Amino acid sequence: MAELASSRLILVTAAILCSLSLGSECRSKSRFINMQCESYNESYAVFEKCKLNLLGRGRVGADMYLKLFQTPVENCWINWAMYRRYNGFQPFLYNVSTDLCQLLGNPNAISFQGLVINAIKKGSNLNHSCPYNHDIIVDNMEFSDDFLKTLPLPQGVYKIQLRFATYKVWRVQVAVFIERTE
Numbered sequence: 001m002a003e004l005a006s007s008r009l010i011l012v013t014a015a016i017l018c019s020l021s022l023g024s025e026c027r028s029k030s031r032f033i034n035m036q037c038e039s040y041n042e043s044y045a046v047f048e049k050c051k052l053n054l055l056g057r058g059r060v061g062a063d064m065y066l067k068l069f070q071t072p073v074e075n076c077w078i079n080w081a082m083y084r085r086y087n088g089f090q091p092f093l094y095n096v097s098t099d100l101c102q103l104l105g106n107p108n109a110i111s112f113q114g115l116v117i118n119a120i121k122k123g124s125n126l127n128h129s130c131p132y133n134h135d136i137i138v139d140n141m142e143f144s145d146d147f148l149k150t151l152p153l154p155q156g157v158y159k160i161q162l163r164f165a166t167y168k169v170w171r172v173q174v175a176v177f178i179e180r181t182e
């Protein structure tokens with residue numbers, strides 16, 4: 001809880017800094033540079049697709065297909081952790097676990113989780129409340145700078161790692177690597 005409160009505080013401070021600056025930090029460019037998917041148990045779930053596509057004009061889309069062998073899923077937690085590359089990848093700013101079913105039903109748009117979940121909802125079929133009784137498809141989801149507008153991250157390479165648990169067992173992990181340039 002303390003962790004959540006402090007990340008909200010950082011987010012709000014960042015948003016204020018961003019609007020006070022003349023927009024230089026807020027207009028920098030970010031793009032996906034790599035993506036990795038891993039299933040911890042291939043009898044439970046398998047990634048049939050996990051790749052980045054060049055969409056032209058420097059745009060990159062994330063494509064993923066996760067086949068689920070045991071549905072419906074009515075209980076799902078997500079852990080998101082951010083890393084920044086600096087002598088290897090070091091934990092950076094976020095490491096939060098949340099009830100994904102609850103969040104899908106009612107995201108708080110101001111929180112970091114709200115921003116991530118709204119981005120996921122727009123770019124995938126992970127876009128309704130639980131239960132889930134179908135495979136999970138992400139179709140050329142683009143990384144939007146809007147998402148980071150409220151987070152003036154310094155330039156660098158970041159890894160956002162999402163881990164998913166159903167019924168209290170960690171099942172899969174998806175990591176996306178983002179490069180932010182000025």
Ligand SMILES: *[C@@H]1O[C@H](CO)[C@@H](O)[C@H](O)[C@H]1NC(C)=O
Pocket residue numbers: 041042043044070
């Ligand atoms: C992997 O998942 C299958 C299907 O849910 C389950 O029967 C099996 O026990 C799991 N294996 C491990 C090592 O957890």
Ligand SMILES: *[C@@H]1O[C@H](CO)[C@@H](O)[C@H](O)[C@H]1NC(C)=O
Pocket residue numbers: 081082091095096
């Ligand atoms: C996040 O926190 C959990 C629980 O405190 C810990 O087990 C895990 O290693 C942490 N992950 C990262 C990337 O720091």
Ligand SMILES: *[C@@H]1O[C@H](CO)[C@@H](O)[C@H](O)[C@H]1NC(C)=O
Pocket residue numbers: 124125126127128
């Ligand atoms: C969720 O995504 C699927 C696939 O893109 C789409 O067909 C469906 O209409 C979406 N549902 C909602 C509630 O947005």
